[in-house]
Amino acid sequence: MFENIPKIEKPEFYIELGMRSAKRYASSRKLREKVKSRRIAELEIIKADAFTRSVGGCIGKICSSFPTIDQLPIFYKELLEAMVGINELKVSIARMQGAAEKIESMAMDYKKRIKSSDTEYIAKKKREFYGRAFSMLKKSKAAFSFAENARKDLRQFPSIKTKILTICICGYPNVGKSTLLSKLTGSRPDIAPYAFTTRQLMIGYIANKIQIIDTPGNFKEDFKKMNWIEKQSYLAIKHLCKKIIYVFDITETCGFTISQQEELFNKLVKKFRAKQFSIYLSKSDMGLDKKQEFEDNNKNHKIFDDADKLKAFLLED
Ligand SMILES: Nc1nc2c(ncn2[C@@H]2O[C@H](COP(=O)(O)OP(=O)(O)O)[C@@H](O)[C@H]2O)c(=O)[nH]1
Ligand SMILES: [Mg+2]
Known part of the structure; x- marks a missing residue:
């Protein structure tokens, strides 16, 4: 019944995945801008988009694959409470989702700021953006590991029909x-x-x-x-x-x-x-x-x- 939740890795895994995706997109896209600083900004925007999409996509998939707790039959709800803890699970899911949303809004701000800026400023903002995004994810480390343990418990839940x-x-x-x-x-x-x-x-x-x-x-x-x-x-x-x-x-x-x-x-x-x-x-x-x-x-x-x-x-x- 709860077998479809994907394995939840440590935040570092998603950072790495996001960075790899950024790199891949950066090398495959053709830049349109002619001026050097504009070209750099264009490239960094592509990277930031790919990073955010990758991280947001992974976290989104994790969060939506957990069952909607309030709609579970009472049997499963009580089992979940006994084995995992409903509140803790809700908080963990909200933390991960919150981190993804925050990164997305940080990316919007970052992209806006570097659009027509000089190379030095872009470099500074870039360091800031990724620094904050990484620490945002790392700060949610406990939520990722709680969710992963919950996933393991949920996999062992019996498949019981609740309506017959x-x-x-x-x-x-x-x-x-x-x-x-x-x-x-x-x-x-x-x-x-x-x-x-x-x-x-x-x-x-x-x-x-x-x-x-x-x-x-x-x-x-x-x-x-x-x-x-x-x-x-x-x-x-x-x-x-x-x-x-x-x-x-x-x-x-x-x-x-x-x-x-x-x-x-x-x-x-x-x-x-x-x-x-x-x-x-x-x-x-x-x-x-x-x-x-x-x-x-x-x-x-x-x-x-x-x-x-x-x-x-x-x-x-
Ligand atoms: N002769 C006989 N042996 C039985 C019967 N029901 C169970 N057993 C034996 O009793 C033992 C325990 O049976 P089991 O069904 O595993 O018990 P459970 O622990 O209550 O599930 C096993 O060795 C069974 O073969 C029965 O109706 N007749
Ligand atoms: Mg038995």
Whole structure:
């Protein structure tokens, strides 16, 4: 979703690029003026134009490639705030843009002044113009590096659809969440016989109608202390999903007892009160049948031990 922001270099890079562009234009243009000092002014104007165009063009491209923050869906806005900092990003973009605009207006002034001046004055003004332009860019160094770090973070943002029915799968590590995602959507997430396999949010789709997100279930209380994946999942549950499927591993081979799993389930139900919870009992193929027992204990929630039946239920809605 945010893959198109170009790499943001240090200000020196754009200075160098601008100077190279100035040189290239100066050597390729035919001068019209006949008088020596006029010819020098004409040449310097061509250079200043090329420099300003190059710097302004690069910065313009960077700034416009960032998403318009105020128009982002709330999920992405909060993710951006958590991972990057919205204000800091806005300030950095404004700084870079401001530097480009200032250079442009300095160039206008410089060109006007040297137009019909003598060689010595042109040389003095030239030193002044580039000196100021360079320091203008170098002063914005922090903004360039902040924007570059933001770009790197943004590239790792998940591509989540924010407008279709979204369901999150929650539960302790190793209970069978990714396996269920794969059974429901046919996608092939990271499944391994050890915990903490999920390093990226795993997302699958049923018939392009339902989006299912595999999340780690055991969130830390404090949002700030959550890791990257937990933050994404937490915000996805909070802002995007309508339903939650909680996976119970009835065999306890995941390493968590049923009562531990129940505790987490109750915590989530309390935390995300507005969501609709269903329960999926995984690993029921291993010979244990606890469906009736779960149904007796959870009158408020639908219980499934068959992924196909769960899928049919989700599609019904
Ligand atoms: N027999 C059986 N094993 C399962 C089932 N679901 C998951 N597993 C196994 O349990 C382990 C953890 O599964 P995984 O889907 O990665 O769990 P996650 O950490 O919750 O995503 C893996 O070894 C799976 O093969 C199931 O329904 N039946
Ligand atoms: Mg998993």
